[in-house]
């Protein structure tokens with residue numbers, strides 16, 4: 001059994017900065033087409049948001065740490081984001097990765113890496 005995939009960082013498996021930028025582009029297209037999610041971003045400057053998300057994901061997947069935005073708690077505080085919203089964004093991220101040709105094992109790894117961020121993002125009062 002070969003073991004080449006595990007020696008590359010997740011960042012490399014995603015196609016580095018350019019690959020992540022393409023995935024983030026698709027992700028925000030899916031989010032803005034989703035009427036349950038789009039209202040959260042009604043006043044958002046999407047170009048900036050995509051740039052921040054791409055830099056955040058690069059750092060989170062073992063790439064360069066160029067993210068200079070807010071920490072995730074501060075970025076999502078007071079927005080009333082629910083568990084269901086979070087699950088939808090993760091599902092859209094999986095679709096975006098799949099559309100970019102990322103294999104399903106890597107998609108599962110990315111989703112697994114994002115799951116622990118739920119507590120920082122979900123701010124609806126139903127959550128402790």
Ligand code: HEM
Nearest residue numbers: 040043044052053056069070075081085086089114117121
């Ligand atoms: C793992 C999941 C998520 C990650 C990694 C993430 C990451 C980020 C990042 C990096 C920012 C930028 C902060 C800054 O500019 O300083 C941000 C802002 C934001 N996020 Fe998320 N996010 C996630 C899930 C969600 C979900 C589920 C929602 C709501 C459906 C959401 C709504 C927002 C909004 C409304 C902003 C502020 C946009 C603005 O500046 O106008 N995020 N997020």
